[in-house]
Amino acid sequence: LTSHPEAIIVLPRHKIMKMSVLQEINPNVRNMKPLEYSILAGRLSQIKEELRQGVKKPYQEVLDVYMGDPHKGGVKPLSFVRQVLAACLYPQLVNSSKLPADVRQRAQRLLGRCDGGSVGSYTATRGIPETLIRVSEFITRRDGGVPSNPENIFLSPGSQWSLSILHVLLNPESSPRNGVLSPVPCHNTTTMSVTGLGAVVVPYYLSEEQGWELQVEELHRAMESAKGVCNPIALYIVNPGNPDGHVQSRKSMQEVIRFVSERKLFLLADEVYQDYVFGENSEFVSYKRVLSEMGPPLSDTVELASFHSASKGWMGECGLRTGYMELVNLDPAVMKHIFTMFSTDTCAPVLGQIALDLMLNPPQPGEPSYPLYHMETQNIKNTLAGNGKRAVEVVNSLPGLCCQPLEGGAFAFPKVYLPPSFIQKAKEAGLEPDTFYCSRLLDEAGLLVGPGTEYGQKEGTYHIRFCILTSAEIMEEVLTRLTCFHKQFMKDFS
Amino acid sequence: LTSHPEAIIVLPRHKIMKMSVLQEINPNVRNMKPLEYSILAGRLSQIKEELRQGVKKPYQEVLDVYMGDPHKGGVKPLSFVRQVLAACLYPQLVNSSKLPADVRQRAQRLLGRCDGGSVGSYTATRGIPETLIRVSEFITRRDGGVPSNPENIFLSPGSQWSLSILHVLLNPESSPRNGVLSPVPCHNTTTMSVTGLGAVVVPYYLSEEQGWELQVEELHRAMESAKGVCNPIALYIVNPGNPDGHVQSRKSMQEVIRFVSERKLFLLADEVYQDYVFGENSEFVSYKRVLSEMGPPLSDTVELASFHSASKGWMGECGLRTGYMELVNLDPAVMKHIFTMFSTDTCAPVLGQIALDLMLNPPQPGEPSYPLYHMETQNIKNTLAGNGKRAVEVVNSLPGLCCQPLEGGAFAFPKVYLPPSFIQKAKEAGLEPDTFYCSRLLDEAGLLVGPGTEYGQKEGTYHIRFCILTSAEIMEEVLTRLTCFHKQFMKDFS
Ligand SMILES: Cc1ncc(COP(=O)(O)O)c(C=O)c1O
Ligand SMILES: Cc1ncc(COP(=O)(O)O)c(C=O)c1O
Numbered sequence: 001l002t003s004h005p006e007a008i009i010v011l012p013r014h015k016i017m018k019m020s021v022l023q024e025i026n027p028n029v030r031n032m033k034p035l036e037y038s039i040l041a042g043r044l045s046q047i048k049e050e051l052r053q054g055v056k057k058p059y060q061e062v063l064d065v066y067m068g069d070p071h072k073g074g075v076k077p078l079s080f081v082r083q084v085l086a087a088c089l090y091p092q093l094v095n096s097s098k099l100p101a102d103v104r105q106r107a108q109r110l111l112g113r114c115d116g117g118s119v120g121s122y123t124a125t126r127g128i129p130e131t132l133i134r135v136s137e138f139i140t141r142r143d144g145g146v147p148s149n150p151e152n153i154f155l156s157p158g159s160q161w162s163l164s165i166l167h168v169l170l171n172p173e174s175s176p177r178n179g180v181l182s183p184v185p186c187h188n189t190t191t192m193s194v195t196g197l198g199a200v201v202v203p204y205y206l207s208e209e210q211g212w213e214l215q216v217e218e219l220h221r222a223m224e225s226a227k228g229v230c231n232p233i234a235l236y237i238v239n240p241g242n243p244d245g246h247v248q249s250r251k252s253m254q255e256v257i258r259f260v261s262e263r264k265l266f267l268l269a270d271e272v273y274q275d276y277v278f279g280e281n282s283e284f285v286s287y288k289r290v291l292s293e294m295g296p297p298l299s300d301t302v303e304l305a306s307f308h309s310a311s312k313g314w315m316g317e318c319g320l321r322t323g324y325m326e327l328v329n330l331d332p333a334v335m336k337h338i339f340t341m342f343s344t345d346t347c348a349p350v351l352g353q354i355a356l357d358l359m360l361n362p363p364q365p366g367e368p369s370y371p372l373y374h375m376e377t378q379n380i381k382n383t384l385a386g387n388g389k390r391a392v393e394v395v396n397s398l399p400g401l402c403c404q405p406l407e408g409g410a411f412a413f414p415k416v417y418l419p420p421s422f423i424q425k426a427k428e429a430g431l432e433p434d435t436f437y438c439s440r441l442l443d444e445a446g447l448l449v450g451p452g453t454e455y456g457q458k459e460g461t462y463h464i465r466f467c468i469l470t471s472a473e474i475m476e477e478v479l480t481r482l483t484c485f486h487k488q489f490m491k492d493f494s
Numbered sequence: 495l496t497s498h499p500e501a502i503i504v505l506p507r508h509k510i511m512k513m514s515v516l517q518e519i520n521p522n523v524r525n526m527k528p529l530e531y532s533i534l535a536g537r538l539s540q541i542k543e544e545l546r547q548g549v550k551k552p553y554q555e556v557l558d559v560y561m562g563d564p565h566k567g568g569v570k571p572l573s574f575v576r577q578v579l580a581a582c583l584y585p586q587l588v589n590s591s592k593l594p595a596d597v598r599q600r601a602q603r604l605l606g607r608c609d610g611g612s613v614g615s616y617t618a619t620r621g622i623p624e625t626l627i628r629v630s631e632f633i634t635r636r637d638g639g640v641p642s643n644p645e646n647i648f649l650s651p652g653s654q655w656s657l658s659i660l661h662v663l664l665n666p667e668s669s670p671r672n673g674v675l676s677p678v679p680c681h682n683t684t685t686m687s688v689t690g691l692g693a694v695v696v697p698y699y700l701s702e703e704q705g706w707e708l709q710v711e712e713l714h715r716a717m718e719s720a721k722g723v724c725n726p727i728a729l730y731i732v733n734p735g736n737p738d739g740h741v742q743s744r745k746s747m748q749e750v751i752r753f754v755s756e757r758k759l760f761l762l763a764d765e766v767y768q769d770y771v772f773g774e775n776s777e778f779v780s781y782k783r784v785l786s787e788m789g790p791p792l793s794d795t796v797e798l799a800s801f802h803s804a805s806k807g808w809m810g811e812c813g814l815r816t817g818y819m820e821l822v823n824l825d826p827a828v829m830k831h832i833f834t835m836f837s838t839d840t841c842a843p844v845l846g847q848i849a850l851d852l853m854l855n856p857p858q859p860g861e862p863s864y865p866l867y868h869m870e871t872q873n874i875k876n877t878l879a880g881n882g883k884r885a886v887e888v889v890n891s892l893p894g895l896c897c898q899p900l901e902g903g904a905f906a907f908p909k910v911y912l913p914p915s916f917i918q919k920a921k922e923a924g925l926e927p928d929t930f931y932c933s934r935l936l937d938e939a940g941l942l943v944g945p946g947t948e949y950g951q952k953e954g955t956y957h958i959r960f961c962i963l964t965s966a967e968i969m970e971e972v973l974t975r976l977t978c979f980h981k982q983f984m985k986d987f988s
Contacts, residue, residue, distance in 0.1 A: 024665065025662055025663060025665065025828060025831060026661060026662055026663070026664055026665050026666065027665065027667060028666065029661060029662045029831050029834070029835055030831060032831070032834050032835065032838075033834075034830065034833075034834045034837070035834070035837055037837075038833075038837070041618070064609070067616060069609065069610075069615050069616050070614075071609070071610040071612035071614040071615045072609040072610040072612075072615040072616070073610065074610060075610075077612055077614050082583050082584045083584060085583050085584070086580040086581075086583045086584035086587065087580075089576050089579050089580045089583065090576045090577060090579070090580035093580065096592075098590075114813070115558070115563065115565070115566040116563075116565040116566040116567070116568060116569075118565035118566075118571055118813070119813045119814075120564075120565040120571050120809075120810060120811040120812060120813045120814065121563050121565045121566040121812060121813055122561055122563050122566070122805075122812045122813060123813070124535070157651035157652075157655070157815055157839075157843065158651075158839060158840060160838065160839055160840060161651070161839060167520060167523060167690070168519055168520055168523045169519060169520070170520055171518065171519065171520050171521065172520065172522065172666045172667075172692060173521060173666075189837070189838040189839075189840070192834070192837075192838045193838050196661070196835060196838065198666060311616075315614075316614060317614040318614060318615060318616045318840075319608070319612070319613045319614045319615055319616060319617070319841075319843065319844030319845070320613075320614065320843060320844070320845070321651060321815075321840075321841070321842070321843040321844075334519060336528065337519060337523050337524060337526070339528075339532075340523070340526050340527075340528045340529070340686070341523055341526065341690060343528070343529055343531075343532070343683070343686075344526075344654065344683040344686045344687050344690065345651075345652060345654055345655060345683075346652060346654060346683070346812075346815075347813075347815070348815070349651065349813065349814060349815040349843045349845075349846065350813030350814070350815075351813070351814070351843075351845060352843065
C-alpha cells in the first residue's frame with residue numbers, strides 16, 4: 001500500500017482542476033457573503049487555545065453571546081423535556097420509578113407513534129402524523145380558534161431549513177431575477193440563502209429611531225428601488241425581531257398584509273421568537289391570526305408561510321435541529337411540489353419532532369411534572385425580561401452606545417459610535433469597523449458579540465448584537481466586560 | 495374576532511394567486527418526479543385505518559420494508575449507543591449506577607465538548623471539532639493509514655443533505671446545462687436533487703446480468719450520450735449498491751478513477767453502506783483508499799466527496815438524521831464556498847453528531863460495554879447476511895422472479911416478470927406496471943415493497959426492492975407473504 005500522507009493536506013495548487021476554477025462553480029453560491037462570524041471564530045479558537053496553554057489574560061474564560069443559544073449562555077434545559085427525550089431514547093427508563101409518571105406516559109405515547117417503537121426510524125416526510133396534528137392544535141389555540149390544517153404543516157431540520165421553500169418559489173431562470181424584500185437589520189442566514197438561490201435581496205430599513213418599527217412606506221420605497229433590478233416575489237419579516245427586538249403591532253401587521261396583497265407578494269413570517277415577548281405593552285400576534293381577522297378576500301388569498309422552531313420557546317433546544325412551517329392559502333398543485341422537494345430529505349430529526357410536540361403541549365396543572373416545569377419556565381421568562389431591561393439600562397449609560405427599548409426576541413442590538421480614528425485603524429486591519437470593534441472586545445475583554453455588519457445596518461452606522469437569553473449571572477458578566485472595555489475604548493479613541 | 499374556519503382547508507381555486515400559477519414556480523422543482531412512494535403511502539394509511547376499524551383482511555398488520563430502516567424492520571437499537579445518548583440528554587443519568595461505567599465516562603466526555611455542557615447548544619458549522627477529529631481518525635484507520643484531515647469533514651443533517659454540495663458545483667446558468675452521471679438503478683432522492691438543482695441526470699446502466707456490475711464502457715457510452723444535451727461535471731456512485739446490492743471490486747474502482755480523471759469529473763462516492771458487506775469474496779474498499787493507492791498524479795488531482803451516515807452502520811439510527819462528508823483534493827477557495835453554503839444551516843443535530851462519534855468509535859475489548867455491544871452487532875451482522883442469502887434463495891425459487899446474488903447493502907432488488915395482460919391493467923389503473931404490482935401486493939398480502947420505477951431500470955424490465963436489514967422473523971414473514979402473493983399472481987395472469 002502506497003500511502004500519501006499529504007495528499008489532501010497539501011493541495012496541488014499548480015494543477016488545473018476542473019472544479020477548482022472558481023468561475024465554474026455556481027455563481028449564486030460565489031455571491032454568498034461569508035459570515036463575519038468566521039473571522040471572529042478563528043480568533044476565538046486561538047484565544048481558547050492560549051488560555052488552555054496558560055497564557056495570562058485579563059479573563060479566565062471567554063463569554064460567547066454571539067448567537068441566540070440559551071444553553072450556551074447558562075440557561076438550563078427543561079427537566080420535563082429532557083426526561084421524556086431520554087426515556088424515548090432508552091425505553092428501559094419508561095419503567096424506572098425515578099421518572100415522574102407523566103414523563104413515562106408521554107414517552108410511551110410518543111414512542112407508540114414511531115415505527116418499530118424507535119426514535120431511530122425515519123418518519124413520514126412532513127413529520128409524525130400525530131405530531132402534525134398536535135402542532136396544528138397548538139396553532140389553533142394560540143390563534144384564538146383560527147383553524148389550522150395538519151396537511152399544511154411541514155417539520156424540518158431547523159426553521160432555517162424550512163426557508164428552502166424559497167427554492168420552490170424562486171425561479172432561477174426568470175428575467176429579471178426574482179427578489180425577496182428583507183429587513184435591515186435581518187437574521188443573517190436568510191439573506192445568504194436568498195443570494196445562494198440566485199435571487200436578489202431587496203433591503204427595507206427598519207426605523208431605529210422608532211424602536212425598529214417596520215414602516216409600510218419603506219416597503220413601498222423598497223419595491224420602487226427594485227424596478228429594473230429584479231421582480232420581488234416575497235416579503236420576509238422577522239417578528240419578534242432578530243436582531244432588533246421590536247414586536248410588531250396588529251395595526252402594522254394589517255398594513256403589511258394589505259401591502260403584500262396589493263403587490264402580490266408571498267409573505268414569509270419568521271415567528272420563531274413568538275414566546276419571547278416582554279415589552280410592557282407588547283403582545284405577540286401571529287400573521288395567520290391577523291390575516292384571518294381581516295376576513296375575505298385577504299384571508300383566503302394572501303399566501304403565507306410561518307416558521308417556528310424547537311430552538312426557541314422556553315426549552316431552547318437548538319441542538320436538536322427541528323422546526324416547523326405552516327403554509328396558508330397555497331394552491332394544492334404548488335403544495336405538491338413543495339412536498340416533493342421536502343421528500344428528498346426523508347424527514348426531520350425524530351427527537352426534535354418529539355421535542356416540538358412537548359414544547360407545544362407542555363405539562364398541565366395537576367400533572368406531576370407541572371410544578372417543576374412551571375417554575376423552570378417562569379424563571380427563564382423572568383430572567384429574559386430582567387436581562388432585557390438590565391442590558392438596555394447598562395448600555396444606555398455608556399457614552400457612544402445607544403439601545404432602543406427591547407420588546408421581545410433574544411437579542412440587544414445597540415448602536416455604537418465609532419470614532420474616525422478607529423474606523424481608519426479598522427481599514428488598515430482589513431476589517432469592517434464594527435467587526436474590528438468586536439474583535440478587540442474579544443481580545444481584550446474575552447467577550448464575543450456580533451458586529452452589525454453581519455445583520456445589515458444603515459450605511460455609516462455601526463451596531464453590536466448580543467444574546468440576552470442567558471442566565472442572569474452571565475448577563476451581568478457580559479455587561480461588566482462590555483462596560484470596562486467600552487470605557488477604555490472611548491478613552492483611547494477620543 | 496372573526497374566524498374563518500375553512501380559510502386554509504377549502505382553497506379558493508377560482509382566485510388567481512400569483513405564486514399559484516404553476517408556470518411561475520422554479521421549473522427545476524417542477525421537473526422533480528414525485529416519489530412513487532407517495533402513491534403507495536396513501537394506500538398504506540388507508541389500509542392501516544381499515545385494520546384499525548376492524549375490516550377483515552388476510553393479514554393483521556402491514557409489513558413495510560420499502561425503505562432501508564432497520565428499527566422499523568424489528569432490528570433493535572444498540573444498547574451502548576442509546577445509553578450514552580440518554581445520559582447526554584439527561585445528565586443525572588451520568589451519576590446513575592445503573593449505567594455501565596464506560597457509558598457514563600463517554601457521556602461525560604462528549605458533553606464536555608458541547609457548549610454549556612448541553613446537547614441543546616448549536617455546534618460549529620462543520621460539527622463538534624473533537625468529533626471531526628474522531629471521524630478523520632476512523633477514516634485513517636479504515637483506509638489502512640491514508641491520512642484524513644478533519645478540516646475536510648462536514649457533518650450534516652443526513653447524508654442526503656450533504657449532497658447539497660451539488661448546489662455549489664452545479665452552475666444553474668451554464669449552457670448547456672450541467673450534468674451528473676448517475677447509475678440505473680439508483681438511490682432515488684439523489685436523482686431528484688440533481689433535477690431540482692437544474693442539472694441533467696445522465697443515466698449509466700449497471701449490468702444486471704453481471705450482478706449489477708459497473709462497467710466502464712457504459713460510463714463512456716453515457717458520456718457520449720450527453721453530447722449536445724449537457725455538460726457532465728460529476729459522477730455519482732453508490733457502493734455498496736442501493737438498490738442493487740453489488741459491491742465494487744478494487745479493479746473496477748481503479749477504472750472509474752481513471753475515467754473521472756480523463757473526463758475531469760467530480761467523483762461523488764456514496765459509501766453509506768460500507769459496513770454492510772456479506773458476499774463471500776466481497777470487501778469494502780473506500781474510493782479514497784483506492785485513489786491514494788494509485789499514487790500521483792491521480793491521488794492528488796481527482797476531486798472526491800465521500801458520504802457516510804449515522805442512519806447506517808450497525809446502529810442504524812435513521813431518525814437522528816446525521817451524516818458526514820469527506821472532501822478530497824478540493825481547491826481551498828472552493829472549500830470556502832462550500833463552508834459558506836453549509837453555514838446557512840448552523841449545524842447538524844447534536845445527538846446525531848454524538849451518535850456518529852459512537853458509531854465510529856465503538857467500545858473496545860476490556861471495556862464494560864464491549865461484550866453486549868459485540869453480541870448485539872454480531873447478531874445484526876449475521877442476521878443481515880442470513881437474510882440476504884434467504885431472500886435470494888426464496889425469490890429465485892419463484893417463477894418470474896429473479897434476484898442477482900447479493901454482496902452487500904441493505905436491499906434485494908429482484909427482477910419481476912409482468913405478463914402483458916397485467917401491464918394492460920396497470921395502464922388502465924394509471925400506474926406504472928411495477929407500482930401496480932406493489933400496490934396489489936400491499937392490498938392483498940399487507941406487504942409494502944418499492945417498485946423498480948422508483949429507482950430506475952432498463953426499459954421494459956420491472957423490479958421490486960425490499961429491505962433485508964430486518965430481524966430474521968420479519969424477513970421470513972416478508973418472504974412468506976411475497977411467495978403467497980406471487981404464486982397466486984402468476985396463476986391469475988398466465
Ligand atoms: C429569525 C430566526 N429564524 C430562524 C432561525 C433558525 O433557527 P433554527 O435553529 O430552527 O434553524 C433563527 C436562529 O437564530 C432566527 O434568529
Ligand atoms: C445510497 C444512500 N445514500 C444516502 C442515503 C440517505 O441517508 P441519510 O439517512 O443519512 O440521509 C440513503 C438512505 O437510504 C441511501 O440509500
